[in-house]
Amino acid sequence: EDKVVQSPLSLVVHEGDTVTLNCSYEVTNFRSLLWYKQEKKAPTFLFMLTSSGIEKKSGRLSSILDKKELFSILNITATQTGDSAIYLCAGSARQLTFGSGTQLTVLP
Amino acid sequence: EPEVTQTPSHQVTQMGQEVILRCVPISNHLYFYWYRQILGQKVEFLVSFYNNEISEKSEIFDDQFSVERPDGSNFTLKIRSTKLEDSAMYFCARGTSGSVSYEQYFGPGTRLTVT
Numbered sequence: 432e433d434k435v436v437q438s439p440l441s442l443v444v445h446e447g448d449t450v451t452l453n454c455s456y457e458v459t460n461f462r463s464l465l466w467y468k469q470e471k472k473a474p475t476f477l478f479m480l481t482s483s484g485i486e487k488k489s490g491r492l493s494s495i496l497d498k499k500e501l502f503s504i505l506n507i508t509a510t511q512t513g514d515s516a517i518y519l520c521a522g523s524a525r526q527l528t529f530g531s532g533t534q535l536t537v538l539p
Numbered sequence: 540e541p542e543v544t545q546t547p548s549h550q551v552t553q554m555g556q557e558v559i560l561r562c563v564p565i566s567n568h569l570y571f572y573w574y575r576q577i578l579g580q581k582v583e584f585l586v587s588f589y590n591n592e593i594s595e596k597s598e599i600f601d602d603q604f605s606v607e608r609p610d611g612s613n614f615t616l617k618i619r620s621t622k623l624e625d626s627a628m629y630f631c632a633r634g635t636s637g638s639v640s641y642e643q644y645f646g647p648g649t650r651l652t653v654t
Contacts, residue, residue, distance in 0.1 A: 463641040473542075473630055473645040474582065481641070519582065523641045525595045526572065526584040 433458045435522050437530035444510055445538050452505040452533045458522035464496050464503045465527065467519040474519055477505070510537045543571075543614075543633050543646040551652045555620050560649045562614040562631030570634030572643060573606065573616050575599070577627040588614065621653045 438453045456464065463481040467474035478487045480496035480503060487494050491510075496503045507514055515537045521527040544563045552558050562571065573585040586596040591608050605617045618625055628650050632643040 465642070467645075472628070473648045476642065476644050479642050521582075523643075526587055526597070527574075527582075527643060528584070529582040531581050 433522060433524065433528040435520060435528050435530035437518075437520055437533050439533060440531065441534040441536070443536045443538065446511055448510050448537075449506065449508045450510060450535060452507075452518050452520075452535070454503045454505070454520035454530060456501050456503070456520075456522040456528075456530075458524050458528055460524045461498075461522055463523045465521045465523055466494055466503075466505050467521065469517040469519055469532065470515075477518075479523075507535075510535075512537050512539055542644040543568075543631050545629075545631050545646040545649050547649060548647065549650045549652070551654065552621055554623060554653055557617065557619050558621055558651060560616045560618075560629050560631075560651070562616070562646060564612065564614065564633060568633045568635075571614050572632040572634070574630045574632060574645075575627040576630065576648075577624075582630070585616070618651075621651075623653050626651055626653045 434457045436455050444450055463479050465479050466477040468477055478494045483496055483498040491508045494505045517532040517534050519529055519532045521529045546561045550558055569590050571588040574582050576582045584597050586600045586606055587594045588606055603619050608614050628648045630648045631646040635642050
């Protein structure tokens, strides 16, 4: 059975801090690793990673994939209160298998 | 690229009733997916739909569920004889236009409440 595990489950930081969110996966016929941000309702697409060692960046967010260790991290630098959300990672085979998410709270 | 829209945003139904949830693509996508998220739980895959046919379905997607694209545009998820445990957010997602894609973009969801 495919499995995606995220850590930590929750994280509380102050504005300006840097955070690292972790995602490990065991997905048969793995194709890619996706990160989403979920605020009140639907997951919003952040990144898709298919190759090891190539960092993807979008503003203050960056992510990297290690296909040997079956692991990905999502970094957020200079956090803002608007970054408060649940961050989901999902392993992609023929469908997405989601982790439980990391609840990030950024305090002013 | 824009996502999909979903209607209704909230549906309340009584146990045993049938509901139809709709997903409206913005443009001509080929890949669609339905997921559900029970409150406080993980997002779970239900079914994928490619070129007007089911391509994958999960164990959750039993005979109670069906999908179709009745008019070649809107994409529906039908739940027959709803149960209390069907209460959840139901998300439609689309793949990237016209190609095999691993990226999936989610619609805003329909909150289904079964009483």
